[in-house]
Amino acid sequence: MGKCKCVNCDCNIIHKENVSSVKNKMQDDETLLGMADFYKALSDSTRIKIINALDCGELCVCDISSLLNMTKSAISHQLQNLKEMDLIKCRKCGKEVFYSLADKHICEVFEISLQHILEKKK
Amino acid sequence: MGKCKCVNCDCNIIHKENVSSVKNKMQDDETLLGMADFYKALSDSTRIKIINALDCGELCVCDISSLLNMTKSAISHQLQNLKEMDLIKCRKCGKEVFYSLADKHICEVFEISLQHILEKKK
DNA sequence: TTGACAGTTGAATATTTGTTCAACTATACT
DNA sequence: AGTATAGTTGAACAAATATTCAACTGTCAA
Numbered sequence: 001m002g003k004c005k006c007v008n009c010d011c012n013i014i015h016k017e018n019v020s021s022v023k024n025k026m027q028d029d030e031t032l033l034g035m036a037d038f039y040k041a042l043s044d045s046t047r048i049k050i051i052n053a054l055d056c057g058e059l060c061v062c063d064i065s066s067l068l069n070m071t072k073s074a075i076s077h078q079l080q081n082l083k084e085m086d087l088i089k090c091r092k093c094g095k096e097v098f099y100s101l102a103d104k105h106i107c108e109v110f111e112i113s114l115q116h117i118l119e120k121k122k
Numbered sequence: 123m124g125k126c127k128c129v130n131c132d133c134n135i136i137h138k139e140n141v142s143s144v145k146n147k148m149q150d151d152e153t154l155l156g157m158a159d160f161y162k163a164l165s166d167s168t169r170i171k172i173i174n175a176l177d178c179g180e181l182c183v184c185d186i187s188s189l190l191n192m193t194k195s196a197i198s199h200q201l202q203n204l205k206e207m208d209l210i211k212c213r214k215c216g217k218e219v220f221y222s223l224a225d226k227h228i229c230e231v232f233e234i235s236l237q238h239i240l241e242k243k244k
Numbered sequence: 245t246t247g248a249c250a251g252t253t254g255a256a257t258a259t260t261t262g263t264t265c266a267a268c269t270a271t272a273c274t
Numbered sequence: 275a276g277t278a279t280a281g282t283t284g285a286a287c288a289a290a291t292a293t294t295c296a297a298c299t300g301t302c303a304a
Binding site for chain 2: 019040066071112116118
Binding site: 060061062072073075076077079080094095096097 | 249250251252253
């Protein structure tokens with residue numbers, strides 16, 4: 001047990017062995033930042049609704065707007081966010097643009113967290 | 123194909139059958155809001171680091187502060203957030219408060235999204 | 245080629261959210 | 275009792291973000 005040498009933190013190290021052991025086991029910063037961003041993409045109710053909707057199959061912007069009762073502009077902005085995060089992909093067909101989930105990972109994560117929420121309700 | 127009757131949206135319904143079929147399959151708003159909040163809890167780099175750290179075992183506030191090189195106040199605020207979302211629990215022992223993950227669901231979700239990120243890197 | 249519609253985009257606004265700061269509580273030790 | 279340490283809390287500030295609005299592109303059909 002000794003004074004902490006960190007620049008920013010105002011703490012004493014209480015359990016030195018714990019801290020250094022955990023430090024070694026932790027993922028690197030870049031990976032953890034990527035994970036936070038991944039969750040950020042799902043952390044908005046509009047976006048999670050879009051994901052849930054696309055889980056049933058591909059949909060165009062109009063259909064999603066109607067489904068969520070929101071403007072096409074608002075939906076389009078969020079679709080760009082989801083696309084940037086590689087959660088969805090799109091296919092153009094004439095005037096319409098059809099969006100769908102990028103891969104199966106997304107469904108898996110969605111399903112597990114759904115279970116988590118439904119269990120909490122009980 | 124007909125005009126949309128929604129109040130807020132500015133769209134035409136392009137694929138009426140799709141929209142009504144998806145509407146039936148979607149989770150209810152309350153559940154989806156709960157899911158968004160669940161992801162929100164994990165969507166910040168400080169919080170995801172805390173989760174990753176606690177995945178190795180319980181830690182007190184000082185240890186986490188030292189580990190992340192942040193003030194105890196900043197960490198404590200985020201711990202309250204995570205606790206409100208039922209992602210972590212705590213145990214008091216004298217002056218110290220030890221935090222740990224609430225249940226195994228959290229690890230599962232963490233692991234799957236970790237895979238997702240690591241695969242994307244390749 | 246003109247009009248209508250699907251969708252996108254950038255700027256502006258409003259809201260949410262993370263960290264800091266200072267004051268506070270609670271426990272332990274002398 | 276007095277002091278030091280672990281941790282919490284609320285307010286204030288700064289940064290990030292969701293939606294709106296208006297203008298825009300691209301495609302189709304008359």
